[in-house]
Amino acid sequence: MALASENLTKNQKTVLNVLENSSEPMKAYTILYDIQKKGIKSPLQVYRALDKLIEIGKVHKIESRNSYVACKHEGCNAKTSTSFLICENCDSVTELIGNNLFSYFSKQAEKNNFNYKKHNLEIIGLCENCKLKN
Amino acid sequence: MALASENLTKNQKTVLNVLENSSEPMKAYTILYDIQKKGIKSPLQVYRALDKLIEIGKVHKIESRNSYVACKHEGCNAKTSTSFLICENCDSVTELIGNNLFSYFSKQAEKNNFNYKKHNLEIIGLCENCKLKN
DNA sequence: AGTGTAATGTTATAATATTACATTTTGCAT
DNA sequence: ATGCAAAATGTAATATTATAACATTACACT
Numbered sequence: 001m002a003l004a005s006e007n008l009t010k011n012q013k014t015v016l017n018v019l020e021n022s023s024e025p026m027k028a029y030t031i032l033y034d035i036q037k038k039g040i041k042s043p044l045q046v047y048r049a050l051d052k053l054i055e056i057g058k059v060h061k062i063e064s065r066n067s068y069v070a071c072k073h074e075g076c077n078a079k080t081s082t083s084f085l086i087c088e089n090c091d092s093v094t095e096l097i098g099n100n101l102f103s104y105f106s107k108q109a110e111k112n113n114f115n116y117k118k119h120n121l122e123i124i125g126l127c128e129n130c131k132l133k134n
Numbered sequence: 135m136a137l138a139s140e141n142l143t144k145n146q147k148t149v150l151n152v153l154e155n156s157s158e159p160m161k162a163y164t165i166l167y168d169i170q171k172k173g174i175k176s177p178l179q180v181y182r183a184l185d186k187l188i189e190i191g192k193v194h195k196i197e198s199r200n201s202y203v204a205c206k207h208e209g210c211n212a213k214t215s216t217s218f219l220i221c222e223n224c225d226s227v228t229e230l231i232g233n234n235l236f237s238y239f240s241k242q243a244e245k246n247n248f249n250y251k252k253h254n255l256e257i258i259g260l261c262e263n264c265k266l267k268n
Numbered sequence: 269a270g271t272g273t274a275a276t277g278t279t280a281t282a283a284t285a286t287t288a289c290a291t292t293t294t295g296c297a298t
Numbered sequence: 299a300t301g302c303a304a305a306a307t308g309t310a311a312t313a314t315t316a317t318a319a320c321a322t323t324a325c326a327c328t
Binding site: 143161162163177178181200 | 283
């Protein structure tokens with residue numbers, strides 16, 4: 001079986017490429033402006049590519065910022081769930097890969113008779129660099 | 135010292151009232167349509183009231199849905215952090231008040247040399263009612 | 269080659285949120 | 299009580315984020 005990323009279409013590859021080469025999360029319209037020279041002209045083309053990339057787990061959305069980030073973890077199982085550390089000072093984002101989050105959240109949900117499927121977690125604070133400066 | 139909610143202005147009270155009487159989270163423009171008869175005419179008036187209500191902890195924003203919900207916990211200390219269970223079937227939302235979340239997330243953050251300040255957690259799944267139906 | 273599914277292209281528009289600026293109200297120190 | 303500063307308000311315009319609708323094309327599979 002081929003890797004999902006090998007099956008990507010032209011638009012999907014283009015969008016993923018921009019994200020992978022960015023050191024920061026990007027907004028959809030920023031992506032659009034960056035790749036208009038490559039034949040992508042409309043927001044919808046970007047959003048469609050993003051939808052697909054998110055679906056296969058290559059990209060995650062940071063909900064509170066309406067921005068998108070390429071996943072750096074080979075075979076990231078966070079197809080749907082995401083966990084981020086977001087620096088309030090410099091906006092840098094780190095993905096948490098603690099797989100124990102799953103079991104912890106399942107338990108929290110169970111207490112409320114709730115059937116856990118997935119989660120989005122955003123921890124806001126100061127990253128290592130910014131801690132030192134302040 | 136008076137309760138923060140006693141100091142609310144007219145617009146703020148109006149917006150909080152709609153949210154408190156709603157069984158579900160509401161979107162900003164839905165709030166607007168609901169209260170236009172009460173003299174609130176522009177989106178900005180709603181957003182300003184929401185900002186203030188969020189600041190004092192009476193309202194929380196559900197980031198992934200762009201919707202807002204009144205906090206039912208008297209003296210909720212979640213002024214900034216939020217933790218929700220969101221039903222993917224019926225869209226109902228329950229707020230988690232597990233205060234141990236704080237210490238758990240602090241530890242997770244520390245492992246990455248990250249200084250925890252606050253968090254947003256959204257757990258998506260099936261609520262008790264919808265579990266039974268499926 | 270034919271067929272069905274997914275992806276694409278394009279235009280328009282919906283939904284969410286903020287800027288800018290003039291004005292009014294309110295808390296409160298004098 | 300009065301005058302100042304901070305907060306809140308009103309209004310219009312606009313920015314930002316995201317989707318609807320519909321016609322067309324590419325591609326894997328038989």
